[in-house]
Amino acid sequence: MKKSNFIVLYLCFHFIFSVTNNRADVIVVAESGGHYTSVQAAIDHASAGDSILVREKSTPYFEKINFDHGGDATNGYITLMAYPGEHPILDGSGVPNNPASYTDDMIYLENVSYVRIIGFEIRNVNTPEGSGIRVYGYGSYIEIRDNEIHEIRGGAQDGGAMGITIYGADDNRSINHLIIDGNHIHDCDPAWSEALTLNGNVEQFEVTNNLIEDVNNIGIDFIGGEDWLSSRFARNGRCAWNQVYRANSSYGGGWAAGIYVDGGQDIIIENNVVSECDLGIEIGAENQNVVTTGITVRNNIIYKNDKAGLVFGGYDVNTGRVKNCVFTGNTCYQNDVQHQGLGELWIQYAEENELYNNIFYANDQNVLLYSESGNVNNLLDYNLWYAEAGENSASWTWNNRHYSSFSGYQAGSGQDAHSFFADPLFTDAAQADFHLSSASPAVDAGSPTFIPADDERDMDHENRLAGSRVDVGADELQPTSAAHEAEPTPNVFELLSIYSNPFNNETQIRFQIDKAGKVELAVYDLGGKKIRQLINRFQAAGTFVLRWNGRDDQNRICPSGAYFVTLEINGQKRAQKALLIR
Template identity: 40%
Template sequence: MNMNSKVLVYIWVYIIFHYAIADENQLYYVMNSGNDDNSGTTQTNAWRTIQKAASKAIAGSTVYIGPGTYYETITILVQGNLFNGSITFTSLMPGNPAIISGENATVASPDGTLNLIYIENKSYLNIINLELANLKGSECSGVRIVGGGTRIELRNLHIHNILGGGKTGGAMAITVYNKNQETSLSKLIIDNCTLHDCEPAWSEALTLNGNIELFQVTNNRVYNMNNIGIDFIGGESDMGALGARSGQCYYNTVWNIHSSYDSSAAGIYVDGGSDINIGKNEVYNSDAGIEIGAENQGRIASGMVVHENYIHDNDKAGLLFGGYDFERGRVIDSTFQNNRLENNDVKHTEAGEIVVSFASNNFVYSNAIKPNIKNTILTVDQIGGLDNVFNRQSYYPNGLNANESNLIFNWGNQQYRGLSAFQNATQQELQASVLSSKAGSIRYPSMLCILPLIITFIASAKAY
């Protein structure tokens, strides 16, 4: 036997020996009637606490949690692996999910914050079909994930009444932070969760911040929050240079998002992230719709594709992109296409449906736009906002007998009344169209227009 063959034999012997002790079909049970001195392997010998399971479950196993309320703050100390699979924590009775309550909770997580479920530097974990509620603290979360790892899935969670957030922190539904610049948190999935009535205050209800890549945030419902609904962040000074990137945010519904301190909370927000697809979401009845920004000086948000979202009835603009001022970052090389914007700027700030500042080389194409009765379409800042391309929008003027001459465009330090005047002065929107604003007449552009986006989505999905 040659040396290479011997090495292969040793490797396979090690793998078989090392993982033979892990039973990938192992089941564990947690019941309110259980005892942590039990084996936990049957319902009649169930453990009493979820923390016991979170300390003992092996790779590939499933932990079934019986109905009822568990008054715990849990730190997950175990993890799955590539060979044996993930560890799954889920309710025993899908129609009667177990409740993890933070009522009177005082036991902090290892990082000093207060959380119902805390995960740090772990991989291959599934948290499914649980209700997490009634936690109060100045910095707390329903689920808090910290550090690097891969393949953590949060599915079908109901998280609510996480309260007490303030300037020094937030009371958030789901918090994901990774300062580690060497090891990313990759392939995170947050799907079909219902998040509501939390107090993120100066933070966000669902946030991904730092070195996080190849994520999916999909099919979630986020509502009744006192700051930003969903946020993807990069560039904060204490989080390192790497930010949230190369991810997907699809089919989420976000509403009633209103900041408690400045009335500018977006339903979906990117702050310094990059290469994120944001598509087929609905955002309404919030301070603002979807915003792509870069709050930190020198930070660039780029490669964003914002498409096929329905953004309507928000207090301020429906779609915003760019930095705030000279001391912030910029948004570049991004595409905003095939979105439907309708009746935003409810409070008549005169900013209109789209606001742009400190952004360049971005493309705004083929969106369907029906403004409110004021008919203001967009506001583009004179300094740092004019180097972007607008074309092929479909406009639906609001009002009886309204037409293209009623549309208002704020471009730099000039205001143009009428699409024709705007086209002639700026050479923008040369292929735009004006259509009837009768009820039900707004339509999405043809599938031919969005074919490149579909191809991009399919290609990026292969990364998973």
Template identity: 35%
Template sequence: MAVKSLRFPAFILLAVLCAHSLGAATYVVSPSGKNTAAGTLAAPWKTLAHAATKARPGDTVEVRTGIYAERLLLTRSGTAQAPIIFRARSGETPVIDGAKLSTDSGWLPLFWLQGVSHVTIQGFELRNYYTAQKNRVPIGILINGSGTGVRLLNNHIHHLGTTYTGANGGDAHGIAIYGDENTPIRDLVIRGNRLHHLKLGSSEALVLNGNVTGFLVESNTVRACNNIGIDAIGHEDTCPDPAQDAARNGIIRLNTVYGINSYGNPAYGKNHSAGGIYVDGGRDILIEQNTVYDCDIGIELASEHAGESTSGVTVRKNLIHHNRIGGLFMGGYDTKRGRTEDCLIEENTFVENDTLRYGNGEIQLQFDVRDTIIQKNLIVTNTQSLVIGNSYTQNTGTTVDYTTLYTPAKPRWQWKNKSYSGLSAWRTASKQDTHSKVLSTRPKNLPTAP
């Protein structure tokens, strides 16, 4: 989703920019507390907002079980040696409930980390936050500006989003990282979070957009959303400096993404177009050891902007199975888009993708794929027996080899808009897969259709 500037709602300022820690403290917040109390376990504060005005570098705010109908804005940073931590008290579940909060302005995060460094948010449940208004953007957790060392750990974000019924103007995010300054957001960790039942409009469940570098998105579960699961975006004018306007130098690892389906989303109508994991204009990203299934598209590497690219992405050791219109898509979705280049696709397992039989195959090469290596993958097709689909002739420098392949019938390939049947004919015509092999029996212990 393109964003040129953030319009901030009228928050009460919850933290100041400058602070000096005189010694680490642990404070406690509880719905039964009072903001005039001491902030201890015996005498807790009542609101996160009050805790944010008090927390200094090195402090920890422990939040007890209960319902909190409030937003949190953090603008104070910790340090590398003394981070500021907001977390659930051990064994407890604080719930941030948005059902009674107003949605009368543009960007509407429940938790907003604005230009902060060395802050951790851990163990919160965020829920029940919707709007039917156009150009209102509910968000579970938003980080923007610049900063380093932020951690989002083990949060649970669900039943949130836009119910706007128009084709344009409905957006929402579960977790959104917007690097909208020339100084990047860096050293970011998003780990162990659960995101589900999000109504996203034309946006994404978990997104890194603009000047974001050195990130780790690991061991999260994203499911049951009506648009893209995890997305690393570039070239949307999020950052003022075009050279820095791309999520980059990151790792997307060990995530489970499923049940991602744009069909019926007002922004997409009756189209299946949502990827489980998507790099749209990002660069130099490792995508490894993820499990992606029951999505419209398993993994997609593309650029939606003409003249721009997704580049330097490695897709390795992922399990990609039973996705609706294909396992892996690369290149622009039409000739007005950008390109995919210098990517490596290796040691993945593809199983029976394109369940809707759109004719895309396990791997689909779209418009303008360049200098990409596809090697050492296990590919098991459905009854279409279509390994690779490629209806565009703008496909240069792509190599395919060392494939281990099983197809129920004679394997088929489409390459630069020509079709081939059988490994021998494919090898002769394309000069690809010279070291590949076709199995006579289906491998065991593969995942079944969900």
């Protein structure tokens, strides 16, 4: 999960704020020597402006938490956060259901505002319906940052064991000014629900820099049209710089998207990475008479998902519709791993949407585009299409009519008049490096009328428009990149810290990379044997924290001793020693 300097900056601002606000206190929760030994007791006694710092202790905090009050606009937030540099754990093992919530949730907020939750490990709930963190009803200015949520298990058909759940259940008062940033959700059972979901009357939100992996349904979802909760819909928000891996549904044949908009409106989905899910990114409308509209899907990397890459539209004639959405600057690479015949782009019941400046690169089944009936007045242009077998062996299906050549598809469909079939010449797609080489035909090949938004960036946080025209796909080749390609500059990356070190059960590994690319983080014993691979995948640029629990790849407890943590990018390595003491 991406970590920022938020905690340090927050403490600085809190100090300044506390000087001017006599009500602001710092409350410490600790096994001994603090103000309270219970997190709930500290919350019960906290007032607007207070910060609750929770210290790490020898055992987890076995309790489920309820915020029955928050802060206010005058005095500020109630902040519940890990003590700086420490790793407190909230554990639901053996703890009765949260009495405040109608479901079983580790942390529950209902109709409260001005609350921050920062830096916890939240784990071990077994329930048909529950969450690591649930926000319900209405409220404003809520921040959920830098938490690890896992082992939320037992999700059932009528509910789900979810990581973070935001339910705007009041039609007249929304949940708004919401930030969900830098969280790591993994090994959960959302089942018929989602790992991270915003549903109902939720607006003005930022869902950023989260890592979702190994969940048994949708990764991130923005929902409207479910009348059992609210007649309103998630809207006016942004989903950016998230990474979703292995969101695979446990029911119905497996059709979970890594990122899904179902009935939401006016949402930007940008700069995300989605891989190994059932579907990559899907913009849909499951409920009848619901129209999903105003969604912008831009500059995402969608690769090697099981059944399709980029998907939009209601899934049959009796569902809702997707209208007036824009898909631009995305890179879709070798999706439909299971050879379902849906390829890189799957269009369902959708009308008047626009797709331009995207790269679609097929796998060995050569299926690029599939659409049946319901595809009405959608416009495709200035896209790059490619299959290694050649343009006369690739497959496009437009409104149930199949074309086996690019020129035939253009003529028969009337689409992609300025698009082209060519190898995009990625730097190293086999290693999930989707940067463009200077010789790529995608460079300066986008729509000549395209003007990026002021805050729009490419996959490396760099300018979206660097040449005479925008590049096609998620990468924008910068002038310095082309000038120095013959003598490439090394990646700037650092293995920043291992904390705690020495450690007993678990340690945090913090690293930073300046450019997106294939990253491997692994643990070796003193004999040079790799005993644990922590990540081996495409990674966006940024600063990240992962945890190693002192176990090997077979989940066996490693013995006491010295180990080397190694970070490798493009053949360059950094290593630090970690000392495990049992």
